[in-house]
Amino acid sequence: MVFNKINEILAKNQSSLSSLEGIIIFTGSGSFTGLRIGTTVANSLSYGLNIPIVSSQGSNWLENGMENLKNAKNGEYVIPTYSSEPNITHPKNSSA
Numbered sequence: 398m399v400f401n402k403i404n405e406i407l408a409k410n411q412s413s414l415s416s417l418e419g420i421i422i423f424t425g426s427g428s429f430t431g432l433r434i435g436t437t438v439a440n441s442l443s444y445g446l447n448i449p450i451v452s453s454q455g456s457n458w459l460e461n462g463m464e465n466l467k468n469a470k471n472g473e474y475v476i477p478t479y480s481s482e483p484n485i486t487h488p489k490n491s492s493a
Contacts, residue, residue: 403442419450420451421459421466422435423453424454424477425454425478426478426480427477433477436477443471447471448471449470449471
């Protein structure tokens with residue numbers, strides 16, 4: 398599902414993964430699962446494509462990220478900023 402959306406955005410902009418020169422990711426605050434999955438996908442793409450990645454937050458996150466990307470180096474990674482502790486539940490007991 399995530400990769401379908403990425404491919405959809407790239408196609409809409411007549412681009413491809415191989416044409417990317419860097420990645421900017423919004424790292425929070427937000428939902429634990431959404432940030433965790435999004436950050437993992439972005440870090441993986443950055444690593445696999447050997448392109449830099451930067452994180453940004455706030456209302457001007459994209460503009461700030463573009464500025465930060467100018468000085469970014471390959472091989473770095475980003476981590477999400479969670480707004481609270483994750484709500485991890487215990488597995489339900491199954492009676493077989």
